[in-house]
């Protein structure tokens with residue numbers, strides 16, 4: 639599978655954030671999207687995930703035979719973790735996992751125990767998500783994204799709020815991926831170095 643971006647441009651009022659971005663992303667590969675604060679990494683990441691529309695140009699998700707997925711299928715191909723993608727704060731972790739399974743955002747076989755083992759956290763099962771620490775919430779978001787049965791994984795500043803142990807956990811989980819297409823928007827050297835390819839957004843201004 640591929641993500642094909644063709645002549646993508648994005649303008650907010652008078653500000654061009656991305657100019658003429660064309661790129662082919664392939665399954666089994668990982669890509670770091672880099673650039674200084676405010677350069678447009680998150681904006682471009684959302685467009686590539688088809689969460690928002692470009693001002694000009696287009697993004698297509700392609701099947702192995704290179705035909706495009708139908709627009710209504712695209713959403714089901716993406717798992718996305720970012721500081722601006724919120725968890726449902728009023729749920730406990732157990733309720734959150736059940737809800738995500740119902741939405742098909744997590745596979746049916748994921749249990750609370752399995753999830754906790756995967757994220758290497760044993761938080762209080764009855765605690766509301768809003769009462770978890772910011773690092774724990776971030777790890778939960780990353781766990782949900784990694785465990786989603788989706789071919790395209792998007793991460794925006796994934797190790798924000800994580801301690802060293804949790805960062806190493808995340809790096810290891812990314813290294814274990816082989817068939818998925820991974821895009822990480824980041825300025826962190828360790829996250830950028832995890833990826834096989836590096837794209838500087840400043841080249842598309």
Ligand SMILES: Nc1ncnc2c1ncn2[C@@H]1O[C@H](COP(=O)(O)OP(=O)(O)OP(=O)(O)O)[C@@H](O)[C@H]1O
Pocket residue numbers: 650651653655673674675676677678679680681682
């Ligand atoms: N909805 C919006 N309306 C107006 N301007 C926006 C909007 N979203 C983003 N911008 C502007 O687009 C530019 C790029 O923002 P973006 O968040 O994509 O950058 P970034 O590279 O991800 O930054 P950071 O590293 O700080 O997270 C900024 O000038 C920002 O203010």
